[in-house]
Amino acid sequence: MFTRRKQLVLLGLLLTVMTLWACGTDRDDERPLVVTTTTYVGDLVRQIGGPYIEVITLIGPGIDPHDYQPRQSDTKWLLDADLVVINGLNLEERFGEVLRNLDSRSLLVLGDHVKTEQLLFEAPNVPDPHIWFDPAIWMALAPVVRDALIAIDPANQAAYTARTLQYQRDIEVFVHYAMQQVETVPSSRRILVTAHDAFAYFGRAFGFEVYAVQGISTSGEASIVDIENLARLLAELDIPALFVETTVPEATIQAVVEAAAALNHTVVVGGTLYSDSAGVIASGTDTYLRAYRHNITTIIQALQSHD
Amino acid sequence: MNVEILAVAIMTGLATSLLGVFLVLRRMAMMTDAISHTILLGIVLAFMWVGSLTSPVLLVGATLMGVMTAYGVEVLYKSHRIKEDAAIGVVFTFLFSLSVLIITLQFRNVHLDIDMVLLGKIEFTIFERWRFLGFDFGPRAFFVMGFAWLISLVFIAVFFKELKITSFDPALASVLGISPVLFHYALMTLVSLTAVAAFNAVGAILVIALMIGPPITALLVTRTLVKTLVVAQLIALFNAFTGYLLGSLLDLTISGTMATVTLLTFLVVMVCAPEKGLLGQTFRRQRQRQMLAIATLIRHIANHENTPEAADELDIENTASHLQWSRTFYRKRLEKAMAQHYLTVENKQLTLTEIGRHYIRQFDDDARLAERRDNT
Numbered sequence: 001m002f003t004r005r006k007q008l009v010l011l012g013l014l015l016t017v018m019t020l021w022a023c024g025t026d027r028d029d030e031r032p033l034v035v036t037t038t039t040y041v042g043d044l045v046r047q048i049g050g051p052y053i054e055v056i057t058l059i060g061p062g063i064d065p066h067d068y069q070p071r072q073s074d075t076k077w078l079l080d081a082d083l084v085v086i087n088g089l090n091l092e093e094r095f096g097e098v099l100r101n102l103d104s105r106s107l108l109v110l111g112d113h114v115k116t117e118q119l120l121f122e123a124p125n126v127p128d129p130h131i132w133f134d135p136a137i138w139m140a141l142a143p144v145v146r147d148a149l150i151a152i153d154p155a156n157q158a159a160y161t162a163r164t165l166q167y168q169r170d171i172e173v174f175v176h177y178a179m180q181q182v183e184t185v186p187s188s189r190r191i192l193v194t195a196h197d198a199f200a201y202f203g204r205a206f207g208f209e210v211y212a213v214q215g216i217s218t219s220g221e222a223s224i225v226d227i228e229n230l231a232r233l234l235a236e237l238d239i240p241a242l243f244v245e246t247t248v249p250e251a252t253i254q255a256v257v258e259a260a261a262a263l264n265h266t267v268v269v270g271g272t273l274y275s276d277s278a279g280v281i282a283s284g285t286d287t288y289l290r291a292y293r294h295n296i297t298t299i300i301q302a303l304q305s306h307d
Numbered sequence: 308m309n310v311e312i313l314a315v316a317i318m319t320g321l322a323t324s325l326l327g328v329f330l331v332l333r334r335m336a337m338m339t340d341a342i343s344h345t346i347l348l349g350i351v352l353a354f355m356w357v358g359s360l361t362s363p364v365l366l367v368g369a370t371l372m373g374v375m376t377a378y379g380v381e382v383l384y385k386s387h388r389i390k391e392d393a394a395i396g397v398v399f400t401f402l403f404s405l406s407v408l409i410i411t412l413q414f415r416n417v418h419l420d421i422d423m424v425l426l427g428k429i430e431f432t433i434f435e436r437w438r439f440l441g442f443d444f445g446p447r448a449f450f451v452m453g454f455a456w457l458i459s460l461v462f463i464a465v466f467f468k469e470l471k472i473t474s475f476d477p478a479l480a481s482v483l484g485i486s487p488v489l490f491h492y493a494l495m496t497l498v499s500l501t502a503v504a505a506f507n508a509v510g511a512i513l514v515i516a517l518m519i520g521p522p523i524t525a526l527l528v529t530r531t532l533v534k535t536l537v538v539a540q541l542i543a544l545f546n547a548f549t550g551y552l553l554g555s556l557l558d559l560t561i562s563g564t565m566a567t568v569t570l571l572t573f574l575v576v577m578v579c580a581p582e583k584g585l586l587g588q589t590f591r592r593q594r595q596r597q598m599l600a601i602a603t604l605i606r607h608i609a610n611h612e613n614t615p616e617a618a619d620e621l622d623i624e625n626t627a628s629h630l631q632w633s634r635t636f637y638r639k640r641l642e643k644a645m646a647q648h649y650l651t652v653e654n655k656q657l658t659l660t661e662i663g664r665h666y667i668r669q670f671d672d673d674a675r676l677a678e679r680r681d682n683t
Contacts, residue, residue: 066420066422067562069428069557069562070428070430070431070559070560071554071559071560071561072309072312072430072554072555072558072559073558075309075312075408075430075431075432075433076309078431078434080582090361090418090423093418093420093422093423094423094424094425094427095422095426095428095431096424097361098426098431098434098435099431101434101435101436102434103427121417122417122418123414123417123418124358125358125359126358126359126360126417126418129418133332175438197416223321223411
């Protein structure tokens with residue numbers, strides 16, 4: 001098919017490519033490498049591991065886990081990792097299940113360590129994976145991460161233990177603050193309307209009723225009846241605001257705003273909430289607590305504004 | 308560089324492009340696209356039955372629905388009421404909308420999704436191993452795709468004659484007593500099983516590219532079925548290899564680079580192919596136009612030689628305007644005709660040489676022959 005000269009050229013190209021590849025630098029970091037899937041899991045590990053570990057997050061800020069496309073370097077991180085931490089409960093879909101084939105010693109599935117009575121369920125046998133929005137669950141997972149880090153790096157046991165205690169106190173302080181904020185909204189107004197159903201745990205933790213236009217599956221579609229029912233509910237309860245999410249398009253929520261307007265009820269988009277992913281560093285919402293604080297502030301301000 | 312990922316890429320490319328040749332020949336290129344959507348219904352129905360997102364039954368449901376899709380299309384097409392593309396369009400949208408309906412009515416709070424059941428990320432196929440008797444053989448996807456490839460190869464080898472006739476001339480096949488229906492159902496079963504296995508290995512969009520890209524590229528340069536099959540395999544190999552290297556070097560998602568390379572290979576072959584390529588065709592058309600112009604020039608001289616108006620018509624300066632040609636076009640054709648000794652210039656008059664006369668006689672004889680052939 002090819003002449004001899006073309007064969008030589010191809011071979012030459014191939015060798016060049018191979019050499020370039022071989023020159024790629026390997027990791028020169030001596031610290032244990034922990035690979036995590038979502039930004040929240042990455043933050044939890046980083047809070048407890050601090051400067052003693054290197055953390056890689058595969059699914060970056062603003063990316064729906066459903067849309068995640070891996071790259072070659074992600075495979076390399078996973079193969080090199082001393083520990084892989086994932087959210088579990090099917091948040092990472094099939095890919096999370098596949099990772100269970102990794103040496104089980106080096107994989108930590110956070111969802112497996114949540115007590116069944118603490119879980120909320122989407123359907124029988126199908127737990128809601130958005131566990132980070134219940135601060136109590138998240139706080140209880142800190143010691144689980146601590147133990148996993150100690151197992152791969154016993155030398156820094158004292159540091160991991162101290163940092164875990166500190167982080168649990170940070171979460172407690174935040175919950176206290178958030179509760180105070182929530183108190184400023186009359187209990188009849190504590191209703192959260194969002195595009196997709198990521199906030200059930202938030203609702204349980206802070207006493208909000210939660211409605212989602214779309215449901216959890218992104219394969220389903222919000223029907224006209226769904227949208228009209230929700231608009232009627234907003235009008236009846238006089239809810240002034242609903243919210244969009246960073247990982248879900250705004251169109252469905254806009255449809256509800258318009259349906260409510262048809263019922264002579266003004267409802268505004270109260271702001272953007274972080275759902276499946278925290279923000280980028282530049283936005284100042286790159287950690288779990290910062291993203292959560294942003295959500296609380298956004299919700300409270302929007303629901304108060306009509307008083 | 309990860310040899311195992313490369314192996315999965317190559318094996319998936321080989322297995323899908325082999326069957327893809329028959330899909331393209333049967334005008335069912337978008338069959339894979341249809342299957343990639345309808346398997347959601349299989350997953351939804353299986354979930355209704357077992358109630359768990361991690362059960363292997365969901366994969367069985369997806370696979371069965373893939374086969375059902377192919378059968379549905381085949382049944383509609385065989386009814387001879389609608390064409391292939393329309394049959395795919397109807398079955399595809401019907402089954403897919405059914406799954407969306409069920410999700411919206413029954414499971415709107417459950418994250419039911421194709422990605423729950425099929426991995427579709429080639430980079431992570433290496434984490435699913437095939438272990439047997441305590442020995443780790445390698446990525447499971449490689450063996451699944453290898454198995455699909457082998458079965459397809461055997462099927463095509465054993466039934467080659469039948470496949471060829473039923474793909475190109477179903478009517479003749481029926482006359483000869485070969486049942487096209489049986490072979491098409493067997494072929495479509497293989498297609499859907501291979502497609503679902505490939506969705507798990509590399510993801511839906513890439514499977515469509517892998518199944519269709521190499522066959523349509525091969526069809527640009529080949530004329531026989533065997534050659535098309537062989538060339539499609541070679542192109543699939545090349546695409547998988549180059550796509551993998553590109554994705555690896557630039558650290559991009561490998562399915563993306565493989566699909567891009569598949570398109571680029573097709574475009575390059577479409578433009579540069581020696582016979583059917585766009586460049587070759589343009590060049591040939593140009594040449595034909597020039598040959599025709601020279602023939603016209605010779606005919607013009609033959610017509611006006613030894614006539615009263617010859618002095619004017621055959622004047623080297625006036626001929627261009629008589630033929631309604633531009634001066635440059637005329638000059639180039641004239642130079643070419645003189646270089647080939649069809650004509651000479653004497654006293655500023657165009658004169659045919661013996662070669663030129665012979666050419667025009669030959670031309671007329673050929674035309675008469677053709678006319679006689681048409682009449683009989």
